[in-house]
Amino acid sequence: MRTVSGADGTTLAVRTSGPLGSGTTPVLLVHGMGSDHSTWRSTAALLRAAGRPVIASDLRGHGRSEHTTDYGLGTFADDLRAVIDALGVGQVDVIGHSLGAHAALRLAMDHPARVRSLVLEEVPPMPRDDADLAEEITMGAGLGERVRGVAALLRNPLPVLRSDRAVGEAVQRQFAAADPYWWDRLARVRSPALIVSGGSRSFLRPDHLRALAASLPGSDFTTIDIGHSVHRDAGTEFNSAVATFLGIGRS
Incomplete structure (x- = not known):
């Protein structure tokens, strides 16, 4: 692990593999809330085997990154830009989960x-x-998701133990306010996108994710009916979708 300065000087922990200056576009991996970079082990292995440089950062308030008082959704995105700036990387492919995916999408809107x-x-x-807001489209979790989360916690408790409890409250507060302008800004995204839904077993309704995909120019949509943590609970299927989308393994 190395450390870099985030958008406001917050210390962020970053793990890299492969030569970042090789001319091959690196892949930035961004975890979800309560997790850290280690959640991407199987995906990172797939990317490394394909010769892709990998950058995996711990979001502020998570893993080995610094705890702070600013957990703004825009700040998480600004941190991602600060990471790639600090590493001297001009352009990245980004794979993000949940909060990390939201931060990645804001990065693509802003830059x-x-x-x-x-x-x-x-x-x-x-x-x-x-x-x-009445549907609470970003909150809650079903029994199955909670059970799978407990099982993951027992296997690897460190990410949750290291995460700042204040992150969840701060993030939920921001999702508790309507922001139609955020939807307007989706038109600024130039990059093709693959939206991965966890299907009916996830607390994020697939129809909302389909609406998001329809608002993103050049996006694809796929469902892997396993719940919110697709890469964790259906790693083979998730990595296959990633490989196809990124063109890994094509001659």
């Missing part, structure tokens, strides 16, 4: 030239209006 392509796994959209 479209820096993102070549996006894989957005279970990305929570901002509520558009009172109807979305």
Whole structure:
């Protein structure tokens, strides 16, 4: 692990593999809330085997990155830009899960030239209006998801133990306000995107993710009916979708 300075000087922990200056576009991996870079082990192995440089950062308040008082959704995106700037990388492919996918999408909105392509796994959209708020489209978890989460915690408790409990409250507060302008800004994204839904077993309704995909120019949509943590609970299927989308293994 190495450390770099985030958008406001917050210390961020980053793991890299492969030569970043080789001319091959690196892949930036961004974990979800309560997790860290280690959640991407199988995906990172796939990418390394294909000769792709990999950057895996711990979001602020997670893993070995610094805890802070600013957990703004825009700040997470600014941190991603700071990471690739610090590493001297001009453009990246980004694979993000949940909060990390939301941050990756904001990065693509704000700095479209820096993102070549996006894989957005279970990305929570901002509520558009009172109807979305009433549905609590980004909150909650079913029994099955909670059980799978407990099992994952027992296997590897460190990411949860290291994460700042204040992140969840701060993020939920921001998703509790309608933001139709966020949807308007999707038109700024230039990169092709793959939206991965966890299907009916996820607390994020697939129809909302389909609406997001329809609002993103040049996006694809796929469902792997396993729940919110697709890469964790259906790693083979997830990695296959990633490989196809990124063109890994093609002659």
